[in-house]
Structure formats: C-alpha cells, structure tokens
Amino acid sequence: MKSNVSQKEGILERLKTFKDYTGMSLNKFVGCINMDYVTVHNRFRQERALSLDTVVNTLLAFDELSPDWLLLGNGEMLRINTPNGSMLNAINILQKSLVVVNSSLENVKAELSKR
Numbered sequence: 001m002k003s004n005v006s007q008k009e010g011i012l013e014r015l016k017t018f019k020d021y022t023g024m025s026l027n028k029f030v031g032c033i034n035m036d037y038v039t040v041h042n043r044f045r046q047e048r049a050l051s052l053d054t055v056v057n058t059l060l061a062f063d064e065l066s067p068d069w070l071l072l073g074n075g076e077m078l079r080i081n082t083p084n085g086s087m088l089n090a091i092n093i094l095q096k097s098l099v100v101v102n103s104s105l106e107n108v109k110a111e112l113s114k115r
Helices: 006-020 024-034 037-046 052-061 067-072 083-114
Strands: none
Touching: 006 024, 006 037, 006 052, 006 067, 024 037, 024 067, 052 067
C-alpha cells in the first residue's frame, strides 16, 4: 500500500498535469477553483501540503476532470462525455496544431530570408 505522502504527491502531480493540459496560467486556474493564488502556488511548489479543499474545488470547477484519474491515477484524465471535456480536448488538439503550423511558418520564413 502506498504511503499517504506518496498518494498526495501523485495527486499533486496529476493536478499540475491537468492545469498544464488546460493551458491556463496559474492565476486563471486559481480563479476557476476559487482559491487564493499564494495558497495554490505554494502547494504546487510543495511548500504547503495539498489540501482537500484544493482537490474538491478543482473537481467541482472542472466536471470534465475524472475523479478516478485525479485521486487514484486510474483511467483517463478527461471524462470526454461532458461538454467541457469534449471542448478541452478539441482546444488541446487545436493548440498542438497551431504549434506545428507556427513552426512550419518559421521554417519557411528562414528559408525565404536566405534567398
């Protein structure tokens, strides 16, 4: 059985992964979960222990986030059958596509500048 500390560390890492997946700044994320910036910032930096409030507020704010994944690491991060889950997935795909397009444009610009 995992220790309570390693379980909390796993939840914290998954929470960070989800925040990164949304593409939100920490400030925007904190606003969505209705918590104090400094508190969440310190928890993300492991300067304060992860609290139940942080976990519950996150799950309440993002219905697309799978509780099984966040709490236990089981299954997929998103519950795709929610309106927000489908939208976040589409946004993530679009963001990745934009990165590829921007990279291609930069390559073309570099080639053109050589001429």
